[in-house]
Amino acid sequence: MTPRHLGTTGLVSSALGLGCMGFSQAYGPADDAESTAVIHDALDLGITMIDSAMSYGGGHNERLVGRALAGRRDDIVLATKFGIVRDAGGVRLDGRPDHVRGYCEASLERLGVDTIDLYYLHRVDPEVPVAETVGAMAELVAAGKVRHLGLAEVNPDQLERAAAVHPIAAVQFEWSLSWREPEDDVVPAARRLGVGLVPYSPLGRGLLTGALPPGPFPAGDFRGEDPRFADENLTRNLALVRALAELAGRHRVTAGQLALAWLLAQGPDVVPIPGTRSRGRIAENAAAAGVHLSGDDLAALEAVAPRQAWQGDRRSFAAHGTTRTR
Template sequence: MQTRRIAQQQVSALGLGCMNLSHAYGVPPTAEQAERVLLGALDLGITLLDTAALYGYGANEELLGRVLSGHRHRYMLASKCGIFQEDGKRVIDGRPATIRQTCEASLQRLRTDVIDLYYLHRWDKQVPIEDSVGALADLVAAGKIRHIGLSEVSAATLRRAHAIHPIAALQTEYSLWTRNPEIAVLDACRELGIAFVAFSPLGRGFLSDSPPDVNAFEDNDIRRSMPRFSAGNMVANRGLHQKLTQLATQAGCSIAQLALAWLLGKGPHVIALPGTTSLAHLAENAGAAECMLSAELRAALDALMQTSPVSGARYNPLTQREIDTEEFA
């Protein structure tokens, strides 16, 4: 497994996003299957595991605490604050007191004394980013967390935050079909020495050999609210998928491996964070670290995405208002 750096710690170039073991994509796997995936990731050399207070409203952190507390030395633990459930509703709250409370609850659920990398899951735009990052800096000073991360923020917000306390990692969506980070924040991370962690690097299942059937989504699958997964947009996007299949065949790998290898080639500061509930897909994803793409194939991929643009926005308008990332016109 290739390695990359977050702060001064080496981690695997491919991490594991743990959200779908408890949250967001329909009925989650059984506890036994989730345990097999988590332990299987460690056995494959995956050393960055990512969770959040939001995922399963605490259930995902409890899962990691139960399964992995005895393996704490084997991986970098990342979690997030700033979004949680209150009275059955999803709440974004970046006030310092709330951040401190959320951290204490997460530490208990994760069965650990310290979280290696703690992200502000969303910037609460009612609270200056300096105040939220200041609260996270206090948690570093108290030994509750080791490093600070931010999620779904712009380059300008990242710079403001980094001026208060060093930011170790920025996490946002980045893949062949979501290129927004290339506007500014990818280069800002490179300039500032900040790791860029790409979530949904497989396009929430689209960048795989078998793209999802939108008609089979369960009622609580978050993709139901995402415009690019609407039935009409997916008709157009399937044409793009067919062309990706041809390029993957040319490269001698799966579409998922092609997408992950392309992403890792975007710079030594880039880390991919796919999630899965399948041991077979876990092994397939790990194999992407060994896929070498030629300059010609990388150019062909970029040209394809320019000539066959993705149909549909990544978020609906309500969700879009919650984030701070740069957007294409």
């Protein structure tokens, strides 16, 4: 898989990564053995970016990833995050500088490694200036515990304030063919500052695969709270996905592969991290890195699934759901 450079700090990743959240939460029960097999398959297919977080499953995800990557540390770009805390009191944000080192050392222990390649602030703590949190993160780089810094779900002003303290290699945020608002603000700001782009949910939380489970979402699947998957919105969105699948068929690829290829075509600084719990799906996703779209292809895709046609405002869900679950 062709490598891509994120930011200006020397971080190199495969064109596609693997988002690991679904192994521990948000989409219902998962099987650790199958999750481990998916990670191994991803590495064998040339995927090097493996993305976790201390909050996913309350530490379960980092422990799972650490076990799966044992003996293959040199094959990967290991990313994890801090700042969303799950404990007996519920879920909260914590970016206090005096807590950053402790969170990092706990993640290192769960992952079973000495160094984290890309360490993200998962969410900005509204009680702490982002520059102060990033200052503490920079100390981790100086100490050799972390190689590169990242931020997740920030606005342009927060990104600029952070980059003034220490180089930021990547910014992570939701971006897909069905959710394009970041193109108005975060994407141009990151490019102006030389920060790489790591879109999560690049398949629209499964919507763009055209393979949603039938019937209502089961308990534990947070898509049941997302307005994009509700009633009439879902009906209209699935009509767009059917048009996308028809166009994909002309290219002899799946709808999901076409959606990933579209995102990869947005620039060489883009490294999407689709998540999956299916060994078949990880192979399908990896193959999308070999799908090259021409200008005419991109125009045709825009014609059948234009930005303004997708229904459901993610922001009303993200105000509580994203912080709680991702």
